[in-house]
Amino acid sequence: MTKTIRSLAVLAVAVCLTGAMCLAESSGQATYKTKCAMCHGATGTPSAAMTKAMGIKSASDPAIMKLTSAEMSSAVKNGKGKMKPIAGLTNQQITDVVAFYRSLK
Ligand code: HEC
Structure with a gap:
């Protein structure tokens, strides 16, 4: 468990180093993982099912x-x-998660 958290943190730092919009990108990514990935897929490509x-x-x-x-x-x-409205997100989180979704290609 802690190992997973640590590698996620390392990943976030790596994203920060390469991305100009470091903060927006990492918070958008976190939101995407918890609120969107189960339908849209971890990389923006949904599963065949x-x-x-x-x-x-x-x-x-x-x-x-x-x-x-x-x-x-x-x-x-x-x-x-x-797609039902995604509940529990602030406007800022929506802006961030949309920016992250748009970065997936
Ligand atoms: C319960 C599954 C589900 C979840 C969770 C979900 N989506 Fe979707 N999403 C869909 C489906 C299904 C569509 C296709 C809607 C349609 O065009 O009928 C869609 C479409 C979209 C579209 C395209 C809209 C369009 O105009 O065609 C975007 C952008 C999008 N989702 C972003 C997100 C983001 C960002 C999140 C997380 C905050 C999210 N979705 C969470 C199921 C989901």
Whole structure:
């Protein structure tokens, strides 16, 4: 358990070193892991089962990449199709998680 936490911390630092938006990126990533990854997949590509059952597209899909940040935030806040509104996020967390989702390609 502590080992996992330590490697996650190391990962966060590595992201910080490479990413210009260090803080936003790491908090967005943490939110993504707990609130989005179970449907959208850890890397933004949903599992085949999820794609089939819910019609989720990969983050690199052209239809997703042409969405604006505002449209994505609205999908998180208000839900869209089979995606229910994601509860318990502040506006800042939504901004961060959308930025992180958009960085997945
Ligand atoms: C319960 C499963 C589930 C969770 C959890 C979930 N999503 Fe989704 N998401 C979906 C589905 C299903 C769609 C496809 C909606 C549609 O177009 O019918 C979707 C679509 C989207 C879209 C594209 C919206 C569009 O206009 O097509 C974005 C962006 C998105 N999700 C972001 C997120 C983010 C960010 C989170 C975490 C805060 C999240 N989702 C959590 C199931 C989920």
